[in-house]
Amino acid sequence: MQQITFLLALNPSDVEAFRVALDHAAEGDTKVVADIGSVASLDADIERFHPDVVVYDPSLDGGRTLVRWPTDVGKYPLLICATCDATFAIEAFDAGAVHFLQPPFTARGLQRTLQRIGRVLPYVSSTGKPRHLRESSFGTIGVVALPVNNGMTLRRVDDIVYVRGEGSYSRVEFTHDPAIILSRTVGDCEASLHGDAFLRVHRSSLVNLQHIVSIQRGKQHRLKMINGHFVDVSDTYRDALFERLQVIGRKRECES
Template sequence: MQVRTLCVLGKTDALDAQSKMLTYSTHDVVLVGSTSDMNEVGPLIRSARPDLVLYDPAIDEGEMLVRWRTEMGLMPVLVCWSREPTYAVLAFEAGAVHYLMDRCSTEDLYSALDRCARRIARYSYAMQLREPIPEAPYQANVIALPVTSGIEIRPREQIVHLHGEGNYTRVIFERDPALLLSRTIGEYEVILQRSGFLRVHRSNLVNLLHVRKVVRGKTARILMSNGDEIDVSERYRDVLFEALNVVRRR
């Protein structure tokens, strides 16, 4: 999943954060802007539309935290990064999902990014459920699949899952034979994530409409409507369970 990130940090902290994010591979972190000028933050959020804002409240003595819930709401996700612990309570009251201390470890930043990705995925999925697909004079609920002879147009609900095979992706249908396409699974994740498809493994993207059962075990698996069983990587498990509204055991 792509995580569009805006850094509102001092120069040294911004460079440190960006250096650490370069080695993060669970999700695709894209830097859409960086500033330490609070007058630029609002315009940058409106123009760049980040999913995540990394912010040091010491820059403006926490003023943005006071306004955050009213002006921003749930999105973008807020993570604070500061050497000053005094803003922690104010940060969590503003809805920040993490408070990283200055010079935090790479593992701490990765943990914060994982939590942010889960929050972003949950919010995106909730918005899809709330927003009805507008009616159109054509079949809008379709997916275009480029093949050597042209472009295959298939209804979204006919696709059960996609399996990455290096630089190729195999598309598995409910009834028809599979198609092998010359694009990576990552490219299809970007295209299909707003159409009810979710990445559950480095090599697998599933249509949530076709998930029939979650099989618990050392490695979680899901049973698809066509009988295929697909492993779920630990890094994607929480996002999947949230998307399926799975009630966790206490």
């Protein structure tokens, strides 16, 4: 893997924690070329250090850099928004951020960040000029906005265990938080939660593959999820599920 270079535009109190977490997550495949406690000279710093990724805390300037990023900077270097304030998620989406990080920084969290970066960087030329980047979505920055009665609630995509359709509504189940009922179909949810982690396993069910504990074989296969719930797998979607899970010994993929 080619080394990924980072420019950190973070509060000084967060820099060391980010460096430590990155060292544990990357095992030598990354390098912090500079850390700055202000964005006053950010454009000049980008020109000077040529980073692949800028990790930016919008609290440094009230999010003004997010507003100007698409026109003044563009799609390269890649942008990661890192803040405890989830209200910046919408602006990060509009700016084209590839990920939305919420401190405290951990090695596990940064491993997911590096995976996202790794999927995007191959579309950037060796000269540093962007070729084609997939349009950003809430799924790619790690946060999804769910419409509720009084507006929207922001949740981490990784915290979604599964979505079950109930007519013209959908029930979203989480690892820890109470379920939320959306006035959206499961198909609508599938379109928003596209990516490596989610897969349709039934006409009424969409699951996060990361949260499958086991597969039970029977007249109809069932998935046991991390929250203890069971989700049926229809014959239509079964082969696609096994392919995504890379089951070893296909004919013996499950225990009865």
